[in-house]
Structures are given as structure tokens and as C-alpha cells.
Amino acid sequence: MDIKPRVCVLGGGFAGIQATRSILRRLPHADVTLIDRNPYATMIPALPDALSGRIARGAMKRPFNGLFAADRVRLVTDSIARVDLPARTLQGRTATYPYDALVIAVGSVPEYYGFSPANGTLCTAHSFLAVEALRTAVAQRHTTDPDAPVMIVGGGYTGIEVAACLRHGVQATGRSGSNGPPITIVEAGDGLLPFLTNRERERVSAYLHELGVNVRTSTTLTAFRDGVVTLSDGVTIPDALVCWSAGMRAAVPDLAPQPEQTRDGRLEVNEFLQLPGFPEVFVSGDAAALKKNGAVVRRAVNFAFYSGRRAGRNLASFLRNRPMRAFSPVDLGWVIPMGGISVGRLFGALRVGGRFGLRLHYAMCGFRHFPGASTGEFYRTAFRLKRVPDPLRSTPSGDRR
Numbered sequence: 316m317d318i319k320p321r322v323c324v325l326g327g328g329f330a331g332i333q334a335t336r337s338i339l340r341r342l343p344h345a346d347v348t349l350i351d352r353n354p355y356a357t358m359i360p361a362l363p364d365a366l367s368g369r370i371a372r373g374a375m376k377r378p379f380n381g382l383f384a385a386d387r388v389r390l391v392t393d394s395i396a397r398v399d400l401p402a403r404t405l406q407g408r409t410a411t412y413p414y415d416a417l418v419i420a421v422g423s424v425p426e427y428y429g430f431s432p433a434n435g436t437l438c439t440a441h442s443f444l445a446v447e448a449l450r451t452a453v454a455q456r457h458t459t460d461p462d463a464p465v466m467i468v469g470g471g472y473t474g475i476e477v478a479a480c481l482r483h484g485v486q487a488t489g490r491s492g493s494n495g496p497p498i499t500i501v502e503a504g505d506g507l508l509p510f511l512t513n514r515e516r517e518r519v520s521a522y523l524h525e526l527g528v529n530v531r532t533s534t535t536l537t538a539f540r541d542g543v544v545t546l547s548d549g550v551t552i553p554d555a556l557v558c559w560s561a562g563m564r565a566a567v568p569d570l571a572p573q574p575e576q577t578r579d580g581r582l583e584v585n586e587f588l589q590l591p592g593f594p595e596v597f598v599s600g601d602a603a604a605l606k607k608n609g610a611v612v613r614r615a616v617n618f619a620f621y622s623g624r625r626a627g628r629n630l631a632s633f634l635r636n637r638p639m640r641a642f643s644p645v646d647l648g649w650v651i652p653m654g655g656i657s658v659g660r661l662f663g664a665l666r667v668g669g670r671f672g673l674r675l676h677y678a679m680c681g682f683r684h685f686p687g688a689s690t691g692e693f694y695r696t697a698f699r700l701k702r703v704p705d706p707l708r709s710t711p712s713g714d715r716r
């Protein structure tokens with residue numbers, strides 16, 4: 316009897332798409348279902364550019380429909396709330412999905428550390444819809460009150476990118492000759508981006524300063540009530556729009572029984588990316604505690620992409636009773652784009668920056684993008700990189716994008 320294994324991939328980001336592709340190639344007869352809460356995949360690293368306007372917003376997402384041969388994958392738009400591991404079922408909003416083998420690739424969501432606003436809205440930049448909401452909120456406030464402040468909580472790469480892109484976005488529109496709303500980054504640590512060299516950190520700080528972004532280190536947000544922000548040093552800022560970029564955690568749904576997880580919610584996996592005790596369940600991307608030399612690696616597209624591919628291949632080998640291969644993360648590097656400048660490191664050592672780093676970032680977005688017209692948008696941006704004013708290099712009336 317020819318029984319088709321039911322394979323589910325939960326999450327259609329970088330990891331989930333690669334897992335799905337590998338499974339389709341290796342298990343041509345499997346019954347494959349890809350479940351995501353959205354009907355599209357998102358180019359998350361480009362999301363801050365929805366604020367600068369450098370990348371067309373439509374290029375940030377790619378419908379799943381058309382990514383795979385239509386008859387090969389069942390595409391389901393649903394939000395999975397619970398995974399019953401012994402029963403091998405996923406519980407969605409309206410349906411239950413049984414599986415024989417599963418890849419969990421749900422990525423990350425913001426971590427609020429128990430903080431919640433009282434009568435105020437916390438914006439974020441972690442998803443397409445979240446950035447759209449942030450962009451709309453900033454634009455609306457800018458129209459009615461150009462001086463209404465924006466408070467960015469968290470001076471990591473997301474907070475810095477959002478601050479720079481917001482400023483460049485407002486400058487690009489040249490609205491009412493204004494430099495845009497006052498922007499403050501609040502950072503709990505005693506400096507921005509502790510993994511940078513002093514020189515790089517000074518460059519980033521100087522750039523933000525020249526953009527008019529105020530940075531308050533060793534400071535936390537203690538309350539956000541009725542639109543009024545209160546900081547740990549006692550300062551209050553009325554009528555603020557708050558963008559939260561202070562932390563992320565794995566978006567793992569409720570799993571029963573609860574497996575071992577890191578403090579930020581990532582699922583512990585063995586070297587084959589299997590969930591201990593449930594060999595038919597593979598985990599990849601931000602959702603997995605991927606380790607190099609015993610330490611969990613940072614959240615990055617590169618790790619998601621290759622772990623997704625390995626999870627898919629191992630799942631296929633597992634179902635065919637073939638040997639699986641261990642996953643070992645390789646760090647290709649990172650770039651933090653800030654509109655006009657960038658800092659980055661390739662292969663752990665080689666420093667990149669400036670416009671070259673920006674080109675590399677957009678080229679990588681194109682390379683990692685899910686095929687479609689928007690891939691070209693990223694390559695075009697990389698190769699014809701239009702200038703945004705670098706206040707450290709140009710006069711205040713310098714060139715605009």
C-alpha cells in the first residue's frame with residue numbers, strides 16, 4: 316500500500332520556505348502543507364526601509380501562492396496556537412492539522428518583558444503589518460504635529476535602523492522643510508551595539524547625532540500612560556509615539572508537553588535539529604536554539620535559511636530511514652544598514668561599512684528573496700544605490716534621495 320506521509324511546515328519565513336523546498340525535492344510523494352498566519356513571506360531585513368522609502372513597500376512581501384508548484388503544497392493561512400506532540404496535531408483558529416512529520420519554523424516576535432502600556436500604543440518593526448502601522452502612525456502625527464516625539468526603546472540594530480530610516484524618510488519627503496519629529500533612542504546598556512569597536516560605535520553615534528537622533532543610554536522606559544512616557548531618570552515626555560525594539564523571543568506556540576526552551580523561548584534541538592523525545596519534529600530558524608561552540612547563535616537570515624534547508628533534508632531522510640546530517644551554523648557575517656552609512660563584519664573578521672556595506676545588504680536581500688519581480692527591486696537598489704544625505708559628509712542643503 317502506498318501511504319503518503321503527511322508533512323507540515325509551520326511558518327513560511329526563510330527557514331520554512333527552505334525546509335518546504337527540500338522536502339518537495341526529496342519526498343515527491345509526500346502530502347506537504349505549509350501553514351503561516353499570513354498568505355505571504357516577508358523580507359524582514361528590509362522592513363525598516365518601509366520607513367525610509369528606499370525600497371518599494373510591495374517588494375517587502377511575496378505571496379506564497381506561486382512560490383511552489385501549485386499541486387505540490389497545500390497552502391494554509393492560519394495561526395497555530397497549540398502543538399500536541401504525542402497526538403501529532405496542530406491546533407489552528409478553526410481547524411486541526413494532523414501530521415506524521417513536522418518542521419517548526421515560526422521565527423520571532425517582540426519580547427515586552429512584561430511591559431504593557433496603559434492607554435498608549437506600542438509600535439514595533441518586526442512584521443510587515445507592524446511597520447505599516449508604525450509608518451502610518453508617524454505620518455499622521457507628522458501631519459498634525461510635526462514636533463510630536465518618537466521614542467524608540469532599545470538601541471540594538473533594529474532600533475538604530477528604524478531611527479535612521481525614519482529620519483531619512485521624512486527628509487526625503489522634504490515635508491514643510493522640517494527635519495521630522497524629535498527622535499530619541501532609549502537604551503538600558505551603557506552604550507549602543509557593544510559588539511562594535513569603539514571607532515565604529517563613535518561613527519554610529521556621530522551619525523545618529525547629526526541626524527538629530529537623541530540617544531539616552533543607561534536609561535529604561537518605566538511607564539507609558541495616556542501617551543506620556545516616563546523614563547528611569549525621572550524624565551517625562553508627553554504625547555510620545557513609542558516604537559519597541561528592546562528584545563525578541565521565539566514565536567513558538569504552546570507545545571504540549573512543554574519541551575526545553577532557552578530564556579528567549581528558543582527550542583532546544585539535537586544536532587539533527589530534532590526536538591528531543593519527538594524525532595519526527597524538526598525545528599529551524601529563529602525558533603531553534605542553534606548552537607556554535609556551545610553558544611546560541613544570533614537571529615539571522617543566514618542561519619534560518621541553512622537550518623531550514625537542513626531540517627527539510629533531515630526530515631526527508633528520517634521518513635526514508637536514511638542517515639541524517641548534523642547541522643553546524645556557519646557565520647557569513649552581518650551588516651547594519653543606516654540609510655546613508657553601514658557597519659558590518661564578514662566571516663567574523665573582515666570589516667565592511669559605508670555605501671559598500673549598504674550595497675551588500677540590499678544585494679543579500681535580493682539573493683535571499685523568494686523569487687519574483689521584487690528580487691529585482693533589491694538588486695537595483697544595491698547597484699544603483701541612490702544617495703541619502705550623510706550629514707557627516709554633506710552640507711545641510713546637500714543632495715536628497
Ligand SMILES: Cc1cc2nc3c(=O)[nH]c(=O)nc-3n(C[C@H](O)[C@H](O)[C@H](O)COP(=O)(O)OP(=O)(O)OC[C@H]3O[C@@H](n4cnc5c(N)ncnc54)[C@H](O)[C@@H]3O)c2cc1C
Nearest residue numbers: 326328329330352359360395421422600601614615616619
Ligand atoms: C527589523 C529587523 C531587521 C532584521 N535585519 C536583519 C538583517 O539585516 N540580516 C539578518 O541576517 N537578519 C536580520 N533580522 C533577523 C531575521 O529577520 C530573522 O533571523 C529571520 O527572519 C528568521 O527567519 P525564520 O524563518 O526563522 O523566521 P521568520 O522569517 O520570522 O518567519 C516566521 C514565519 O512564521 C510565521 N508564524 C509565526 N508564528 C506562527 C503561528 N503561530 N502560526 C502560523 N504562522 C506563524 C510568521 O508569520 C512568519 O511568516 C532582522 C530582524 C528584524 C525584526
